[in-house]
Amino acid sequence: MKIISKTINIATKQRIQFIDITNELEKFVKESGVRNGICLVHVPHATAALILNENEIGLIEDFKRKISELFPMNAGYLHDRIDDNAYAHLASGIIGTSKIFPIVEGELVRGTWQNLLLTELDGPRSSRKVIFQVMGE
Amino acid sequence: MKIISKTINIATKQRIQFIDITNELEKFVKESGVRNGICLVHVPHATAALILNENEIGLIEDFKRKISELFPMNAGYLHDRIDDNAYAHLASGIIGTSKIFPIVEGELVRGTWQNLLLTELDGPRSSRKVIFQVMGE
Amino acid sequence: MKIISKTINIATKQRIQFIDITNELEKFVKESGVRNGICLVHVPHATAALILNENEIGLIEDFKRKISELFPMNAGYLHDRIDDNAYAHLASGIIGTSKIFPIVEGELVRGTWQNLLLTELDGPRSSRKVIFQVMGE
Numbered sequence: 001m002k003i004i005s006k007t008i009n010i011a012t013k014q015r016i017q018f019i020d021i022t023n024e025l026e027k028f029v030k031e032s033g034v035r036n037g038i039c040l041v042h043v044p045h046a047t048a049a050l051i052l053n054e055n056e057i058g059l060i061e062d063f064k065r066k067i068s069e070l071f072p073m074n075a076g077y078l079h080d081r082i083d084d085n086a087y088a089h090l091a092s093g094i095i096g097t098s099k100i101f102p103i104v105e106g107e108l109v110r111g112t113w114q115n116l117l118l119t120e121l122d123g124p125r126s127s128r129k130v131i132f133q134v135m136g137e
Numbered sequence: 138m139k140i141i142s143k144t145i146n147i148a149t150k151q152r153i154q155f156i157d158i159t160n161e162l163e164k165f166v167k168e169s170g171v172r173n174g175i176c177l178v179h180v181p182h183a184t185a186a187l188i189l190n191e192n193e194i195g196l197i198e199d200f201k202r203k204i205s206e207l208f209p210m211n212a213g214y215l216h217d218r219i220d221d222n223a224y225a226h227l228a229s230g231i232i233g234t235s236k237i238f239p240i241v242e243g244e245l246v247r248g249t250w251q252n253l254l255l256t257e258l259d260g261p262r263s264s265r266k267v268i269f270q271v272m273g274e
Numbered sequence: 275m276k277i278i279s280k281t282i283n284i285a286t287k288q289r290i291q292f293i294d295i296t297n298e299l300e301k302f303v304k305e306s307g308v309r310n311g312i313c314l315v316h317v318p319h320a321t322a323a324l325i326l327n328e329n330e331i332g333l334i335e336d337f338k339r340k341i342s343e344l345f346p347m348n349a350g351y352l353h354d355r356i357d358d359n360a361y362a363h364l365a366s367g368i369i370g371t372s373k374i375f376p377i378v379e380g381e382l383v384r385g386t387w388q389n390l391l392l393t394e395l396d397g398p399r400s401s402r403k404v405i406f407q408v409m410g411e
Contacts, residue, residue, distance in 0.1 A: 001138055001275055001411070003310040003311055003410060003411060005310070005376060005378045036140040036142070037140055037272065038175075038177060038270070038272060038312075040312060040374060040376055042374075042375060042376055042383060043385075044383055044384055044385035044388060045385045045387075045388070046326075046327050046328050046385055046387035046388050047387075051230045051231070052183075052230065052233075052234060053183050053226055053229060053230035054183050054216075054226055056216060056219065057215075058214070058215030058216040058218060058219065058223075059214075059215070059216035059223060059226055061215050062214045062215055062216050062223050062226070062227060063227060063230060066208070066227050066231075070207070070344070071340070077332070077333075077336045078331075078332030078333070078335050078336055079328075079330060079332040079333035079336050081332060082330065082332065086332075086333060086336050089327055089328055089333055089336070090336060090337060090340050092327060093325045093326065093327035093337060093391075094231075094325070094340075094368075094369055095231055096233065096326075096370065096373075097326060097388070098373070098374055098375075099235070100177060100179075100235055100237060100374060101179060101235075102142060102177055102179055102268050102270040104142045104268070104270070109179060109181055109268050110181055111180075111181035111182045111183055113182075113183035113184075114181060114182070114183050114234070117230075131376050131378070131383050133312070133376040133378070135272070135311065135312060135409070135410070136140060136272070137138070137140060138275055173277040173279070174277055174409065175312075175314060175407070175409060188367045188368070189320075189367065189370075189371060190320050190363055190366060190367035191320050191353075191363055193353060193356065194352075195351070195352030195353040195355060195356065195360075196351075196352070196353035196360060196363055198352050199351045199352055199353050199360050199363070199364060200364060200367060203345070203364050203368075207344070231368075232368055233370065236370075236372070237314060237316075237372055237374055238316065238372075239279060239314055239316055239405050239407040241279045241405070241407070246316060246318055246405050247318055248317075248318035248319050248320055250319075250320035250321075251318060251319070251320050251371070254367075272409070273277060273409070274275070274277060
């Protein structure tokens with residue numbers, strides 16, 4: 001069985017930003033040579049998230065607005081006494097920081113409109129890490 | 138090690154609908170013969186989701202109302218200029234499209250009230266795919 | 275390949291409560307001896323959840339308030355005719371009941387501020403189960 005991991009680092013530029021990492025994901029799976037198994041993607045941060053959806057410019061703005069509506073900044077959070085990013089922690093905790101995909105006959109299984117979006121919630125940051133890991137044969 | 142995948146196709150009939158696929162999941166795991174390992178379920182769509190919870194008729198309606206409240210249709214979304222289903226993309230991206238279960242001693246580990254619900258968010262659709270995959274021994 | 279599972283039982287004391295189980299998770303992974311692979315954590319309950327985020331006392335209260343705001347109790351839910359915990363089912367179904375981590379070179383990969391929080395949504399309960407499972411080499 002093959003178990004292969006890779007970490008990539010990404011600099012973010014905006015407070016809330018969506019960075020499409022589908023190409024990096026696909027490339028990693030191809031290079032692993034795994035024909036059948038799983039691919040796990042994990043972001044080891046408490047103020048970022050992973051969203052799997054369509055990378056359409058209007059929809060990306062809709063996601064940004066929806067996140068800001070569900071998790072507004074500076075809404076009297078207790079954690080803001082320490083830092084000013086409680087909204088980002090809440091969004092990260094509820095949206096989640098990992099995704100997992102089947103790999104079947106050498107192909108990562110995802111829908112046409114399922115792009116993997118690294119979701120920065122408290123940027124800019126010089127280095128956000130994403131861990132890719134395949135396990136299979 | 139065994140790695141076995143199966144895709145099922147489901148037709149949906151309503152705009153927002155919950156289809157219980159627990160029996161299909163349990164049957165797949167039993168037939169795989171895997172005694173210990175994991176079972177991954179993935180929906181390769183950007184306007185559908187997977188929810189694991191109780192299949193009680195009142196609660197299903199509560200889920201429908203809650204999703205419609207958190208992600209209302211036609212709320213001035215930019216993506217609606219292209220299509221009319223931005224709310225479904227937002228709900229899919231935030232709720233998520235995969236679930237993973239441990240398999241221990243031949244049994245899929247899930248709670249009594251944890252039924253697997255394919256969640257249609259932009260139906261009706263003639264074919265929604267669900268991929269089941271086991272990996273284990 | 276190693277596939278090892280363990281179930282722990284936790285008593286909860288409040289209606290909504292966050293119990294940090296990071297130490298149990300880390301201990302399980304260390305004792306498994308797995309150097310590379312995955313660790314799955316699953317809660318087999320329909321009125322509990324798992325959240326991965328910072329265990330800071332103010333933020334924990336912020337999470338409690340946010341969950342109560344998004345999923346208020348007794349808001350005219352149909353399921354409340356049977357039980358009084360529809361809000362807890364809705365929160366569990368949308369937040370989710372499992373987390374999965376890569377294990378790389380003997381270390382569970384998680385961020386400094388990513389603590390694993392068993393999220394009781396309908397306590398107190400005498401026994402909430404958490405299943406840990408590692409798979410790898």
